[in-house]
Amino acid sequence: xxxxxxxxxxxxxxxxxxxxxxxxxxxxxxxxxxxxxxxxxxxxxxxxxxxxxxxxxxxxxxxxxxxxxxxxxxxxxxxxxxxxxxxxxxxxxxxxxxxxxxxxxxxxxxxxxxxxxxxxxxxxxxxxxxxxxxxxxxxxxxxxxxxxxxxxxxxxxxxxxxxxxxxxxxxxxxxxxxxxxxxxxxxxxxxxxxxxxxxxxxxxxxxxxxxxxxxxxxxxxxxxxxxxxxxxxxxxxxxxxxxxxxxxxxxxxxxxxxxxxxxxxxxxxxxxxxxxxxxxxxxxxxxxxxxxxxxxxxxxxxxxxxxxxxxxxxxxxxxxxx
Ligand SMILES: NC(=O)c1ccc[n+]([C@@H]2O[C@H](COP(=O)([O-])OP(=O)(O)OC[C@H]3O[C@@H](n4cnc5c(N)ncnc54)[C@H](O)[C@@H]3O)[C@@H](O)[C@H]2O)c1
Numbered sequence: 044x045x046x047x048x049x050x051x052x053x054x055x056x057x058x059x060x061x062x063x064x065x066x067x068x069x070x071x072x073x074x075x076x077x078x079x080x081x082x083x084x085x086x087x088x089x090x091x092x093x094x095x096x097x098x099x100x101x102x103x104x105x106x107x108x109x110x111x112x113x114x115x116x117x118x119x120x121x122x123x124x125x126x127x128x129x130x131x132x133x134x135x136x137x138x139x140x141x142x143x144x145x146x147x148x149x150x151x152x153x154x155x156x157x158x159x160x161x162x163x164x165x166x167x168x169x170x171x172x173x174x175x176x177x178x179x180x181x182x183x184x185x186x187x188x189x190x191x192x193x194x195x196x197x198x199x200x201x202x203x204x205x206x207x208x209x210x211x212x213x214x215x216x217x218x219x220x221x222x223x224x225x226x227x228x229x230x231x232x233x234x235x236x237x238x239x240x241x242x243x244x245x246x247x248x249x250x251x252x253x254x255x256x257x258x259x260x261x262x263x264x265x266x267x268x269x270x271x272x273x274x275x276x277x278x279x280x281x282x283x284x285x286x287x288x289x290x291x292x293x294x295x296x297x298x299x300x301x302x303x304x305x306x307x308x309x310x311x312x313x314x315x316x317x318x319x320x321x322x323x324x325x326x327x328x329x330x331x332x333x334x335x336x337x338x339x340x341x342x343x344x345x346x347x348x349x350x351x352x353x354x355x356x357x358x359x360x361x362x363x364x365x
Contacts, residue, residue: 044068044069044121044122045068045069045070045071045118045119045120045121046063046068046069046070046071046120046121046122046123046124046275047070047071047073047114047115047118047120047122047123047124048060048063048070048071048072048073048124048126049073049074049105049123049124049125049126049127049153050073050074050125050126050127050128050168051070051072051073051074051088051089051092051100051126051127052072052074052076052085052086052088052089052100053074053085053088053126053127053130053231054088054225054229054230054231054264055126055168055222055225055264055267055268055271056072056074056088056124056126056127057088057089057091057092057229058227058229058264058265058267058268059124059126059268059271059272060072060092060098061091061092061095061268062268062269062272063272064092064095064097064098065095067097068097069097069098070092070095070097070098070099071098071099071100071101071118071120072089072092072098072099072100072101073101073103073105073114073127074089074100074102074103074127075102075103075104075105075127076102077129079129079130079131079134079233080231080232080233081232084229084232088229101114104149105127105128105145105148105149105150105152105153106144106145106148106149106152107152108152108155111152111153111156112152112155112156112159114156115156115157115159115160115162116160119160120157120160120162121162121163121164122162122163122164122165122166122275123153123157123162123164123165123166124166124271124275125150125153125165125166125167125168126168126271127145127149128145128146128149128168128199129141129142129145129146129195130195130231131195131233132172132193132195132196132319132320133193133317133319133320134195135193135194135195135198136193136194136319139194142194142195142198143194143197143198146195146198146199146202147198147201147202147205150167150202150205151202151205153165154205154206154209154215154217157215158209158213158214158215162215163216163278164216164218164274164275164277164278165206165209165215165216165217165218166218166220166271166274166275167202167203167206167217167218167219167220168219168220168222168271169199169200169202169203169219169220169221169222169283170195170196170199170221170222171221171222171223171224171260171285171287171321171324171326172191172192172193172195172196172199172321173188173191173196173199173200173203173221174186174188174321174324175188175190175191175192175196175321176190176192176321176322177190180323180325181289181325181326181327182221182285182287182324182325182326182327183285183327184221184283184284184285184327184330188200192318192319192321193319202219203219203283206219206281207281210280210281211281216278216279216280216281217280217281217282218274218277218278218279218281218282218283218284219282219283219284220270220271220274220284220285220286221283221284221285221286221287221326222262222267222286222287223259223260223261223262223285223286223287223288223324223326224259224260224261224262224324225261225262225263225264225267226261226262226263226264226346226347226350227263227264227265227346227349227350227353228264228349228350228353228354228357229264229353230264230350235259235294235297236297236301236347236350237354239297239298239301239309240301240305240350240351240354240358242309242310242311243301243302243305243307243308243309244305244307244358244359246310247310248310248311248312249309249310249311249312250311250312250313250314251294251295251298251311251312251313251314252294252313252314252315252316252317252320253313253315253316253322254295254313255293255294255295255296255298255311255313256293256294256295257293257294257316257320257321257322257323258291258292258293258294258322258323258324258325259291259292259294259297259323259324260287260288260289260290260291260292260324260325260326261288261291261292261297261343261346262286262287262288262339263288263339263341263345263346263349265341266288266337266339266340266341267286269337270286270331270335270337270339271286273335273336273337274335277334277335279334282330282334284330284331284334284335285326285327285328285330285331286326286328286331286337287324287325287326287328287339288326288328288339288343289325289326289327289328289339290343291323291324291325292343296343297343297347298311300343300344300347301347301350301351304347304348304351305351
Protein backbone atom coordinates (compact mmCIF):
# COMPACT_ATOMS: atom_id res chain seq x y z
CA UNK A 44 0.00 0.00 0.00
CA UNK A 45 1.07 3.58 -0.58
CA UNK A 46 0.43 5.69 2.51
CA UNK A 47 0.70 9.42 3.08
CA UNK A 48 1.94 10.16 6.60
CA UNK A 49 1.69 13.81 7.57
CA UNK A 50 3.93 14.91 10.41
CA UNK A 51 6.36 12.16 9.39
CA UNK A 52 9.34 14.21 10.56
CA UNK A 53 7.84 14.50 14.02
CA UNK A 54 7.79 12.24 17.02
CA UNK A 55 4.83 9.92 16.47
CA UNK A 56 4.90 10.30 12.67
CA UNK A 57 8.44 8.98 12.45
CA UNK A 58 7.51 5.88 14.47
CA UNK A 59 4.38 5.16 12.44
CA UNK A 60 6.29 5.65 9.18
CA UNK A 61 9.07 3.36 10.33
CA UNK A 62 6.63 0.58 11.20
CA UNK A 63 4.83 0.91 7.88
CA UNK A 64 8.12 0.76 5.99
CA UNK A 65 9.26 -2.26 8.01
CA UNK A 66 6.21 -4.20 6.95
CA UNK A 67 6.67 -3.32 3.27
CA UNK A 68 4.42 -0.32 2.63
CA UNK A 69 5.50 2.66 0.58
CA UNK A 70 5.44 5.84 2.63
CA UNK A 71 5.35 9.43 1.46
CA UNK A 72 6.19 11.63 4.41
CA UNK A 73 4.66 15.10 4.49
CA UNK A 74 5.99 17.78 6.82
CA UNK A 75 6.95 21.45 6.73
CA UNK A 76 9.63 21.11 9.44
CA UNK A 77 7.84 23.63 11.59
CA UNK A 78 10.29 25.34 14.00
CA UNK A 79 8.16 24.86 17.15
CA UNK A 80 11.05 22.72 18.33
CA UNK A 81 14.55 22.39 16.79
CA UNK A 82 14.31 21.19 13.21
CA UNK A 83 17.57 19.24 13.63
CA UNK A 84 15.49 16.72 15.58
CA UNK A 85 13.12 16.39 12.66
CA UNK A 86 15.93 15.97 10.15
CA UNK A 87 17.39 13.24 12.37
CA UNK A 88 14.00 11.47 12.38
CA UNK A 89 13.74 11.69 8.60
CA UNK A 90 17.30 10.37 8.21
CA UNK A 91 16.15 7.16 9.92
CA UNK A 92 13.25 6.83 7.48
CA UNK A 93 15.45 7.53 4.48
CA UNK A 94 17.32 4.31 5.14
CA UNK A 95 14.31 2.64 3.54
CA UNK A 96 14.03 2.78 -0.24
CA UNK A 97 10.25 2.87 -0.06
CA UNK A 98 10.29 6.22 1.76
CA UNK A 99 10.09 9.63 0.16
CA UNK A 100 9.92 12.96 1.94
CA UNK A 101 7.62 15.67 0.62
CA UNK A 102 8.37 18.98 2.30
CA UNK A 103 5.18 21.01 2.21
CA UNK A 104 2.66 22.87 4.31
CA UNK A 105 -0.79 21.66 5.32
CA UNK A 106 -2.09 25.15 4.54
CA UNK A 107 -1.09 24.84 0.86
CA UNK A 108 -4.43 23.57 -0.41
CA UNK A 109 -3.58 23.52 -4.12
CA UNK A 110 -0.26 21.81 -3.47
CA UNK A 111 -2.05 19.08 -1.51
CA UNK A 112 -4.71 18.59 -4.19
CA UNK A 113 -1.96 18.25 -6.83
CA UNK A 114 0.03 15.81 -4.69
CA UNK A 115 -2.94 13.47 -4.29
CA UNK A 116 -3.60 13.43 -8.05
CA UNK A 117 0.06 12.59 -8.71
CA UNK A 118 0.44 9.92 -6.07
CA UNK A 119 -2.88 8.07 -5.72
CA UNK A 120 -2.55 7.13 -2.04
CA UNK A 121 -4.30 4.08 -0.61
CA UNK A 122 -4.50 5.60 2.84
CA UNK A 123 -3.72 8.72 4.86
CA UNK A 124 -2.34 8.91 8.40
CA UNK A 125 -2.72 12.52 9.41
CA UNK A 126 -0.38 13.31 12.30
CA UNK A 127 0.93 16.69 11.15
CA UNK A 128 -0.16 19.51 13.42
CA UNK A 129 0.83 22.30 15.70
CA UNK A 130 0.56 20.30 18.90
CA UNK A 131 1.35 22.51 21.88
CA UNK A 132 -1.54 22.80 24.34
CA UNK A 133 -0.09 25.89 26.03
CA UNK A 134 1.48 27.36 22.87
CA UNK A 135 -1.98 27.38 21.26
CA UNK A 136 -3.20 29.84 23.88
CA UNK A 137 -0.71 32.39 22.54
CA UNK A 138 -1.53 31.90 18.83
CA UNK A 139 -4.97 30.39 18.39
CA UNK A 140 -5.42 31.59 14.80
CA UNK A 141 -2.39 29.63 13.61
CA UNK A 142 -3.60 26.52 15.40
CA UNK A 143 -7.00 26.72 13.76
CA UNK A 144 -5.38 27.38 10.41
CA UNK A 145 -2.99 24.43 10.52
CA UNK A 146 -4.94 21.94 12.62
CA UNK A 147 -8.46 22.55 11.32
CA UNK A 148 -8.13 24.12 7.86
CA UNK A 149 -5.04 22.06 7.04
CA UNK A 150 -6.94 18.90 7.95
CA UNK A 151 -9.82 19.92 5.72
CA UNK A 152 -7.42 20.41 2.80
CA UNK A 153 -6.26 16.83 3.23
CA UNK A 154 -9.78 15.47 3.68
CA UNK A 155 -10.88 17.15 0.46
CA UNK A 156 -7.89 15.76 -1.43
CA UNK A 157 -8.68 12.31 0.02
CA UNK A 158 -12.32 12.37 -1.04
CA UNK A 159 -11.62 13.76 -4.53
CA UNK A 160 -9.16 10.91 -5.09
CA UNK A 161 -11.07 8.02 -3.56
CA UNK A 162 -8.58 7.37 -0.74
CA UNK A 163 -9.69 4.23 1.10
CA UNK A 164 -9.07 5.28 4.68
CA UNK A 165 -8.21 8.46 6.59
CA UNK A 166 -6.80 8.19 10.12
CA UNK A 167 -6.67 11.38 12.12
CA UNK A 168 -4.73 12.10 15.33
CA UNK A 169 -6.96 13.72 17.90
CA UNK A 170 -6.23 14.22 21.57
CA UNK A 171 -7.40 13.38 25.09
CA UNK A 172 -7.56 17.15 25.64
CA UNK A 173 -10.96 17.21 23.92
CA UNK A 174 -12.44 15.78 27.14
CA UNK A 175 -11.79 19.07 28.99
CA UNK A 176 -12.98 18.83 32.58
CA UNK A 177 -15.42 16.00 32.05
CA UNK A 178 -16.46 14.34 35.27
CA UNK A 179 -16.88 10.99 33.59
CA UNK A 180 -13.80 8.95 34.49
CA UNK A 181 -12.43 7.03 32.67
CA UNK A 182 -13.02 9.00 29.47
CA UNK A 183 -15.44 7.32 27.09
CA UNK A 184 -15.72 8.27 23.43
CA UNK A 185 -19.41 9.20 23.55
CA UNK A 186 -18.77 11.99 26.06
CA UNK A 187 -20.12 15.24 24.49
CA UNK A 188 -16.67 16.93 24.52
CA UNK A 189 -18.32 20.30 23.97
CA UNK A 190 -16.51 22.17 26.75
CA UNK A 191 -13.04 22.00 25.29
CA UNK A 192 -10.64 24.16 27.29
CA UNK A 193 -8.20 25.50 24.71
CA UNK A 194 -7.91 26.24 20.98
CA UNK A 195 -5.61 23.32 20.14
CA UNK A 196 -8.10 20.79 21.43
CA UNK A 197 -11.04 22.77 20.02
CA UNK A 198 -9.50 22.58 16.54
CA UNK A 199 -8.96 18.83 16.95
CA UNK A 200 -12.55 18.34 18.11
CA UNK A 201 -13.77 20.38 15.13
CA UNK A 202 -11.91 18.02 12.79
CA UNK A 203 -13.52 15.01 14.46
CA UNK A 204 -16.93 16.54 13.79
CA UNK A 205 -16.04 17.55 10.24
CA UNK A 206 -14.91 13.96 9.72
CA UNK A 207 -18.45 12.80 10.30
CA UNK A 208 -19.76 15.17 7.61
CA UNK A 209 -17.14 13.90 5.18
CA UNK A 210 -18.08 10.35 5.94
CA UNK A 211 -21.82 11.05 5.71
CA UNK A 212 -21.71 13.14 2.54
CA UNK A 213 -18.73 11.79 0.64
CA UNK A 214 -18.32 8.28 2.02
CA UNK A 215 -14.83 8.94 3.38
CA UNK A 216 -13.69 6.30 5.88
CA UNK A 217 -12.59 8.44 8.79
CA UNK A 218 -11.19 7.27 12.13
CA UNK A 219 -10.18 9.80 14.76
CA UNK A 220 -7.79 8.40 17.36
CA UNK A 221 -7.56 10.25 20.65
CA UNK A 222 -3.95 9.98 21.84
CA UNK A 223 -3.09 10.18 25.54
CA UNK A 224 0.31 11.72 26.48
CA UNK A 225 2.53 9.72 24.18
CA UNK A 226 6.16 9.31 25.24
CA UNK A 227 9.23 7.38 24.15
CA UNK A 228 12.31 7.74 21.95
CA UNK A 229 12.31 10.93 19.78
CA UNK A 230 9.83 12.55 22.17
CA UNK A 231 9.17 16.20 21.54
CA UNK A 232 11.64 18.18 23.68
CA UNK A 233 8.76 20.26 25.06
CA UNK A 234 7.04 17.26 26.64
CA UNK A 235 7.33 16.20 30.27
CA UNK A 236 9.46 13.09 29.79
CA UNK A 237 12.07 15.07 27.87
CA UNK A 238 11.92 18.12 30.12
CA UNK A 239 12.45 15.89 33.13
CA UNK A 240 15.47 14.19 31.61
CA UNK A 241 16.92 17.61 30.68
CA UNK A 242 16.37 18.79 34.22
CA UNK A 243 18.11 15.75 35.72
CA UNK A 244 21.09 16.02 33.36
CA UNK A 245 21.51 19.77 33.15
CA UNK A 246 19.90 20.96 36.38
CA UNK A 247 17.36 23.03 34.41
CA UNK A 248 14.48 24.23 36.54
CA UNK A 249 11.10 22.82 35.53
CA UNK A 250 7.60 23.37 36.80
CA UNK A 251 5.88 20.60 38.71
CA UNK A 252 2.23 21.50 38.64
CA UNK A 253 0.22 21.04 41.83
CA UNK A 254 3.18 19.30 43.43
CA UNK A 255 2.84 16.47 40.92
CA UNK A 256 -0.70 15.65 41.95
CA UNK A 257 -1.92 15.24 38.37
CA UNK A 258 -2.60 12.03 36.51
CA UNK A 259 -1.72 11.22 32.92
CA UNK A 260 -2.52 8.10 30.97
CA UNK A 261 1.01 7.92 29.55
CA UNK A 262 1.16 5.74 26.45
CA UNK A 263 4.36 4.35 25.03
CA UNK A 264 4.89 5.43 21.42
CA UNK A 265 5.24 1.88 20.04
CA UNK A 266 1.81 1.04 21.41
CA UNK A 267 0.36 4.21 19.91
CA UNK A 268 1.96 3.50 16.53
CA UNK A 269 0.57 -0.07 16.54
CA UNK A 270 -2.89 1.35 17.24
CA UNK A 271 -2.57 3.84 14.39
CA UNK A 272 -1.62 1.11 11.94
CA UNK A 273 -4.44 -1.13 13.16
CA UNK A 274 -6.84 1.75 12.43
CA UNK A 275 -5.32 2.29 9.00
CA UNK A 276 -5.84 -1.38 8.19
CA UNK A 277 -9.51 -1.33 9.21
CA UNK A 278 -11.74 1.14 7.37
CA UNK A 279 -14.64 1.50 9.82
CA UNK A 280 -16.86 4.11 8.19
CA UNK A 281 -16.71 6.72 10.94
CA UNK A 282 -15.30 6.14 14.42
CA UNK A 283 -13.69 8.03 17.28
CA UNK A 284 -11.43 5.80 19.38
CA UNK A 285 -9.37 6.41 22.53
CA UNK A 286 -5.80 5.23 22.17
CA UNK A 287 -4.43 5.51 25.67
CA UNK A 288 -2.95 2.91 27.99
CA UNK A 289 -5.92 2.80 30.33
CA UNK A 290 -3.73 3.05 33.45
CA UNK A 291 -3.08 6.62 34.60
CA UNK A 292 0.07 7.38 36.56
CA UNK A 293 0.46 10.22 39.01
CA UNK A 294 2.94 12.81 37.76
CA UNK A 295 4.89 12.49 41.03
CA UNK A 296 5.35 8.78 40.32
CA UNK A 297 6.45 9.46 36.75
CA UNK A 298 9.11 11.82 38.12
CA UNK A 299 10.32 9.16 40.58
CA UNK A 300 10.58 6.55 37.84
CA UNK A 301 12.65 8.87 35.65
CA UNK A 302 14.90 9.89 38.54
CA UNK A 303 15.49 6.24 39.38
CA UNK A 304 16.52 5.17 35.87
CA UNK A 305 18.60 8.34 35.38
CA UNK A 306 20.27 8.11 38.78
CA UNK A 307 19.76 11.81 39.59
CA UNK A 308 17.28 14.39 40.81
CA UNK A 309 15.24 16.81 38.75
CA UNK A 310 15.21 20.49 39.67
CA UNK A 311 11.49 20.87 40.28
CA UNK A 312 9.58 23.99 41.25
CA UNK A 313 6.00 23.51 42.34
CA UNK A 314 3.53 25.80 40.58
CA UNK A 315 -0.25 25.90 40.32
CA UNK A 316 -1.67 23.95 37.40
CA UNK A 317 -2.30 26.24 34.38
CA UNK A 318 -5.96 26.74 33.47
CA UNK A 319 -5.55 24.91 30.15
CA UNK A 320 -4.23 21.74 31.79
CA UNK A 321 -6.46 18.92 32.91
CA UNK A 322 -6.09 17.42 36.38
CA UNK A 323 -6.40 13.90 35.03
CA UNK A 324 -6.54 11.93 31.81
CA UNK A 325 -7.71 8.34 31.81
CA UNK A 326 -8.74 6.42 28.70
CA UNK A 327 -11.38 3.76 28.55
CA UNK A 328 -9.79 1.61 25.83
CA UNK A 329 -12.56 -0.97 25.48
CA UNK A 330 -13.48 0.33 22.05
CA UNK A 331 -9.89 0.25 20.78
CA UNK A 332 -9.51 -3.32 22.03
CA UNK A 333 -12.76 -4.39 20.38
CA UNK A 334 -12.55 -2.58 17.04
CA UNK A 335 -8.80 -2.49 16.49
CA UNK A 336 -7.48 -5.43 18.49
CA UNK A 337 -5.37 -2.78 20.27
CA UNK A 338 -3.43 -4.17 23.21
CA UNK A 339 -0.90 -1.76 24.76
CA UNK A 340 1.80 -3.82 26.40
CA UNK A 341 4.57 -1.44 27.50
CA UNK A 342 4.28 -0.68 31.22
CA UNK A 343 5.17 2.74 32.53
CA UNK A 344 8.29 1.32 34.23
CA UNK A 345 9.49 -0.29 31.00
CA UNK A 346 8.55 2.75 28.89
CA UNK A 347 10.46 5.19 31.08
CA UNK A 348 13.47 2.87 30.98
CA UNK A 349 13.31 2.68 27.16
CA UNK A 350 12.91 6.45 26.89
CA UNK A 351 15.91 7.00 29.12
CA UNK A 352 18.05 4.53 27.12
CA UNK A 353 17.30 6.51 23.97
CA UNK A 354 17.88 9.84 25.69
CA UNK A 355 21.20 8.76 27.15
CA UNK A 356 22.47 7.46 23.83
CA UNK A 357 21.18 10.20 21.56
CA UNK A 358 20.91 13.36 23.62
CA UNK A 359 23.77 13.13 26.07
CA UNK A 360 26.38 11.47 23.89
CA UNK A 361 25.79 13.83 20.98
CA UNK A 362 25.75 16.79 23.36
CA UNK A 363 22.84 18.12 21.35
CA UNK A 364 21.46 19.57 24.54
CA UNK A 365 24.36 21.85 25.29
N1 LIG B 1 2.53 13.47 21.62
C1 LIG B 1 1.38 13.40 22.25
O1 LIG B 1 1.33 13.08 23.43
C2 LIG B 1 0.08 13.69 21.53
C3 LIG B 1 -1.11 13.66 22.28
C4 LIG B 1 -2.30 13.91 21.63
C5 LIG B 1 -2.32 14.18 20.27
N2 LIG B 1 -1.15 14.22 19.58
C6 LIG B 1 -1.21 14.50 18.14
O2 LIG B 1 -0.39 13.57 17.46
C7 LIG B 1 0.19 14.17 16.31
C8 LIG B 1 1.69 13.99 16.33
O3 LIG B 1 2.20 14.61 17.50
P1 LIG B 1 3.75 14.58 17.87
O4 LIG B 1 3.85 14.49 19.35
O5 LIG B 1 4.45 13.59 17.02
O6 LIG B 1 4.17 16.08 17.48
P2 LIG B 1 5.35 16.63 16.55
O7 LIG B 1 5.31 18.11 16.72
O8 LIG B 1 6.61 15.92 16.84
O9 LIG B 1 4.86 16.23 15.09
C9 LIG B 1 3.99 17.04 14.33
C10 LIG B 1 4.65 17.33 12.99
O10 LIG B 1 3.74 18.15 12.23
C11 LIG B 1 4.53 19.05 11.48
N3 LIG B 1 3.75 20.24 11.12
C12 LIG B 1 3.39 21.27 11.93
N4 LIG B 1 2.76 22.22 11.20
C13 LIG B 1 2.72 21.78 9.93
C14 LIG B 1 2.23 22.32 8.71
N5 LIG B 1 1.65 23.54 8.66
N6 LIG B 1 2.38 21.62 7.56
C15 LIG B 1 3.00 20.40 7.57
N7 LIG B 1 3.49 19.83 8.70
C16 LIG B 1 3.35 20.51 9.86
C17 LIG B 1 5.68 19.42 12.40
O11 LIG B 1 6.81 19.92 11.67
C18 LIG B 1 5.96 18.11 13.12
O12 LIG B 1 7.03 17.39 12.52
C19 LIG B 1 -0.26 15.63 16.34
O13 LIG B 1 -1.37 15.77 15.49
C20 LIG B 1 -0.67 15.86 17.77
O14 LIG B 1 -1.65 16.86 17.87
C21 LIG B 1 0.05 13.99 20.18
